[in-house]
Amino acid sequence: MENYRLVTTLPELRAYLAGAAVVAFDFETSPDEGYREDTKAALDPAKSHIVGVSFSVEEGTGVYVPVAHKAGGNIENAEALWAWLKGSLFESKSVVNAAHNLAFEAMFLYAMGILVKSPCYDTIAAAQMTLKSKWEFRELRDSGLKYLATTLFGADMPSFETVTAGRYFDEMHPGEYETLRYACADSDYTLRLYHKCNDWFDKFLPRHRTIVEEIESPTAVYCGMMQYNGVPVDKEAMLAKQAEAEKKIAALKKEIDDMTGNVEIGANASTSAFKRYLYKDLGLPVLKRTERNGEAADDAAMQMLGEWCAEHRPALTRLFTLVQEYRKWGKLKSTYIDGYLAHVNGVTGRIHPDFLPLGTETGRFAVRNANLQNCPRKTNDPIGIRNFFAAPPGCVLLSLDFSQIELRVGAFYCRDKKMLETYRNGGDIHAQTTSVIFGVPFAVAADKNAPDYKEHRTIAKNCNFGVFYGLFPRGLQTTLRFKAGLDVSLDRCREIIDNLKAGYSGLTAWQEETKKTARELCYAETWLGRRRYLPGMLSDDWGTHAFAERCALNTPIQGTAADILKAACGRIVEGITDKMWLRPLLQIHDELVFALPADRVEEAVRFVKSCMEEVPYPAFDVPIVAEASVGERFGMMKELEE
Numbered sequence: 001m002e003n004y005r006l007v008t009t010l011p012e013l014r015a016y017l018a019g020a021a022v023v024a025f026d027f028e029t030s031p032d033e034g035y036r037e038d039t040k041a042a043l044d045p046a047k048s049h050i051v052g053v054s055f056s057v058e059e060g061t062g063v064y065v066p067v068a069h070k071a072g073g074n075i076e077n078a079e080a081l082w083a084w085l086k087g088s089l090f091e092s093k094s095v096v097n098a099a100h101n102l103a104f105e106a107m108f109l110y111a112m113g114i115l116v117k118s119p120c121y122d123t124i125a126a127a128q129m130t131l132k133s134k135w136e137f138r139e140l141r142d143s144g145l146k147y148l149a150t151t152l153f154g155a156d157m158p159s160f161e162t163v164t165a166g167r168y169f170d171e172m173h174p175g176e177y178e179t180l181r182y183a184c185a186d187s188d189y190t191l192r193l194y195h196k197c198n199d200w201f202d203k204f205l206p207r208h209r210t211i212v213e214e215i216e217s218p219t220a221v222y223c224g225m226m227q228y229n230g231v232p233v234d235k236e237a238m239l240a241k242q243a244e245a246e247k248k249i250a251a252l253k254k255e256i257d258d259m260t261g262n263v264e265i266g267a268n269a270s271t272s273a274f275k276r277y278l279y280k281d282l283g284l285p286v287l288k289r290t291e292r293n294g295e296a297a298d299d300a301a302m303q304m305l306g307e308w309c310a311e312h313r314p315a316l317t318r319l320f321t322l323v324q325e326y327r328k329w330g331k332l333k334s335t336y337i338d339g340y341l342a343h344v345n346g347v348t349g350r351i352h353p354d355f356l357p358l359g360t361e362t363g364r365f366a367v368r369n370a371n372l373q374n375c376p377r378k379t380n381d382p383i384g385i386r387n388f389f390a391a392p393p394g395c396v397l398l399s400l401d402f403s404q405i406e407l408r409v410g411a412f413y414c415r416d417k418k419m420l421e422t423y424r425n426g427g428d429i430h431a432q433t434t435s436v437i438f439g440v441p442f443a444v445a446a447d448k449n450a451p452d453y454k455e456h457r458t459i460a461k462n463c464n465f466g467v468f469y470g471l472f473p474r475g476l477q478t479t480l481r482f483k484a485g486l487d488v489s490l491d492r493c494r495e496i497i498d499n500l501k502a503g504y505s506g507l508t509a510w511q512e513e514t515k516k517t518a519r520e521l522c523y524a525e526t527w528l529g530r531r532r533y534l535p536g537m538l539s540d541d542w543g544t545h546a547f548a549e550r551c552a553l554n555t556p557i558q559g560t561a562a563d564i565l566k567a568a569c570g571r572i573v574e575g576i577t578d579k580m581w582l583r584p585l586l587q588i589h590d591e592l593v594f595a596l597p598a599d600r601v602e603e604a605v606r607f608v609k610s611c612m613e614e615v616p617y618p619a620f621d622v623p624i625v626a627e628a629s630v631g632e633r634f635g636m637m638k639e640l641e642e
Contacts, residue, residue: 006175006186007063008075010084013055020057022096022121023089024191028052028183030170032067042169043104045111045228046347051170054187055069059195062184066174073174086114091577093117100124100145100190102217103355106224115222115577118214118424118570123190125216126197128358129208135522135533140356141581152196157185166285207529215528215563216357218570222584223355223571231372232352232595234390234633238341241383245333246347252326259306259319267330269323270297278305282316300482328382335374336385341371355587362555363530363562365587373588378635386635389586396598396630399637400608402590404429405561410468412622413514413556416506423622433460436497436503458484463500469554470511473497511553518552526559527617564616564624565590573610579607593634605640 007013017023028051031041041047049068056062065081067072072094075081089095090109096325097104102122109116127143149155159310163182164172172179256265275295278284279335287304288296295301306320343351351370367373376385391397407429411419422432434445434456444450445457462479463471473494480486480493488496501508518524523533532555569592576582582604586593592612596604605628612626629637 002181002184002188003061004180004188005063006180007065008073010075010077013063013065013081014084014088016063017055017057017089020095021215022057022098022191024056024098024123024187024194024196025089025105026054026099026183026186028107028169030168034169037262044345044347044352045108046345046352047348048106052174052183054183054585056184056187056191059192062188064180064183068170069172069174070170071173072176082112090114091117093119095119096121096194098123098190098194098538100186100619102220103224103227106221107228110225110228112579115225115573117574118218120221121213122193122215122217122220123193123197125220125358126201126209126212127193128576129205129216129530130197130200131204131213137533139360140358145189145193148193149185153189153192155185155189157189158182168394188432205529205531208531211528211530211563213576215566215570216291218573219357219566221573222569223357226355226584226586227352229585229595230345230348230352231349231389231585231593232392233340233344233388235341235344235349237390238337238388241388242333242337243340245337245383249326249329249333252322252329256319256326257569259322265326266325267334269302269327269330284308284313299324300478302327303482332383332385335375336383336388340370340372340388340590353586357566361532361551363526363566364558364589365562367587372586375588381635384635387633389634391595391632394597395595396601396632397585397634397637398594398596398601398604398608399629399634400592400594400605400626401480401610401629402561402565402612403627404464405590405624406468406557406588407464408622408624409560409564410507410557412620413560414468414504414506414510416504416510418504419506420622426623430457430460430464433464433500437443437463437499439499455486457577458486459488459496461534467497467500467504467507468511470550471497494591514556515549515552518549522553524552526556526563527620528560528563530559530563532559561590565592565612567616568592568612568614570616572608575607575611579604582607601640 007016029042029048030051031038031048035041035047038047051064051065051068054062066072067078067081068074088351089103090097091114096118096119098121099450100123102116102120102124107118124143127148128138128140130138132138132142146157146159149157160182163178189237198209201212253265258279261276263273264271275297278297279286284305285308286295287308288301290296302320302324306317306324309316309320309328340351343353345352351372353367353372354369356366356368378386389397408423411423418436419429421427423430428446429441431446434440435442437460438445438456447453459480460478462484466476466479473490476493476497477488477490480488518534519537520535522535523531525531532551534548534551536544537552539545539548572584581597581600583595584592585595592608594604594608609626609628613624616624628640630640631637
């Protein structure tokens with residue numbers, strides 16, 4: 001066995017850690033007594049506790065410190081242990097704290113009032129930013145510690161089930177061979193992985209090492225804070241809306257059944273029986289097909305059929321109105337009511353999602369269990385889903401949202417004079433785009449009383465949010481039709497895009513240069529150097545090549561915006577030590593949400609805005625704006641004036 005040993009006194013631990021520049025650590029946890037039958041309780045700090053912690057400062061060595069084993073003895077003073085670790089290790093500026101899935105350890109430490117400060121290092125993030133193959137970075141499923149230890153080091157690491165043999169970890173004797181081997185191997189191989197990844201970065205992608213150290217690892221700590229805090233919910237309101245939705249769905253289903261003769265439509269009105277009814281029995285035209293060339297029955301197909309029937313078979317128009325309502329309410333119930341209720345923690349009464357900071361290829365977050373990132377905005381929230389999220393008594397919710405961060409990043413990249421001038425002067429970019437594509441003076445474009453103001457501004461907004469990513473006329477037409485409810489001809493869409501490119505000349509030049517570079521290199525990068533390989537740039541297939549080109553355009557913008565947000569999260573971690581009353585809850589796209597005492601709003605806004613609006617890189621010369629709003633419920637937030 002490697003040089004693994006048991007440590008039960010603080011002096012012994014201090015001696016082992018003395019002088020170390022990098023310390024890898026790992027927690028072993030067990031469910032509390034009331035949750036022993038809950039298979040996931042050991043991962044939940046509301047239902048479990050730390051049993052022991054292992055450390056490694058040299059490859060092939062490790063020590064295990066038992067904290068709460070039921071037999072075999074523990075460290076003599078656990079309180080003194082954590083106090084010393086807080087000041088001398090976890091919040092020290094002279095030691096790199098490395099962990100595999102740092103968010104997990106950070107979550108348990110945060111529960112004790114301890115924040116892991118930079119320099120820190122998340123080896124799971126490092127693994128994901130190393131190449132698995134010529135064109136492919138590792139995904140989360142390829143980045144488990146035991147998998148990496150086996151594939152990269154040839155280690156034989158036994159599973160938890162094998163070692164424990166049906167016991168909980170706190171029931172194992174801390175001095176036993178298998179206990180020591182299992183616990184210490186986690187920190188040992190985390191340290192080996194730290195060196196392995198850094199060697200790889202230094203040889204192939206040095207800028208990825210910087211991203212892991214300065215962006216992803218502090219972000220992992222922030223994710224641990226959010227996961228621990230969870231999102232407070234009004235369960236009674238959720239159950240009331242669940243009952244309301246069930247009644248609404250039943251009423252819609254009855255009316256549809258009356259019209260179709262009880263054709264089985266299923267939960268989403270997309271069954272083969274329903275499609276057969278539409279396209280065979282009713283003889284309706286197939287206006288949209290699936291990827292496998294079958295008859296489509298999605299939202300877009302239903303809307304298209306409804307519009308066709310309004311003109312050709314008006315007696316059927318009601319059916320498609322009902323179907324669309326039925327589908328909408330079904331999705332609202334299954335996704336946002338049933339789905340959210342399933343993840344309410346029985347102890348905390350909150351939803352504690354899993355945050356995946358490397359959940360997308362551009363570096364943007366993904367969220368699961370539950371996916372609160374898909375929570376609809378107020379403008380598209382007919383049942384008040386956001387009102388499920390309610391501040392605890394005596395507290396309020398605070399939201400800081402980047403204003404048009406991707407457009408600002410796009411303006412920075414393309415260097416278009418009109419865009420840069422608009423943002424530097426605090427102007428209205430949507431009015432500027434309205435002026436460009438419709439050929440009207442800026443004052444007219446910004447005038448809310450001008451003819452066609454609403455329609456023109458809607459078109460301009462959709463152009464702004466799509467044009468940097470290579471918007472095509474057909475795509476603009478579809479977006480305007482199904483998302484904005486505007487019927488704009490294909491020729492008119494082509495004219496709008498042509499006007500946009502002519503008016504923002506810097507944009508067009510940047511797009512062409514970016515695509516050219518991507519063709520030469522077969523990858524795209526963010527400003528910090530976060531790389532995304534694009535082998536599709538070499539493809540002869542038009543669809544594959546076109547998708548790769550769109551990725552080449554959106555990666556620098558979306559990825560750089562993600563890096564800016566993550567850098568802000570890191571600054572919050574560094575500065576929040578004396579503001580532990582400020583509780584990070586949630587990240588939704590470009591928005592950070594907090595809970596805090598109602599009388600600390602002004603102080604919190606100053607702090608978070610300073611973290612978010614700080615110039616991210618010396619070269620970044622576009623103002624960054626974070627807009628604050630506050631309220632007792634997430635769906636009733638009021639914007640704060642500057």
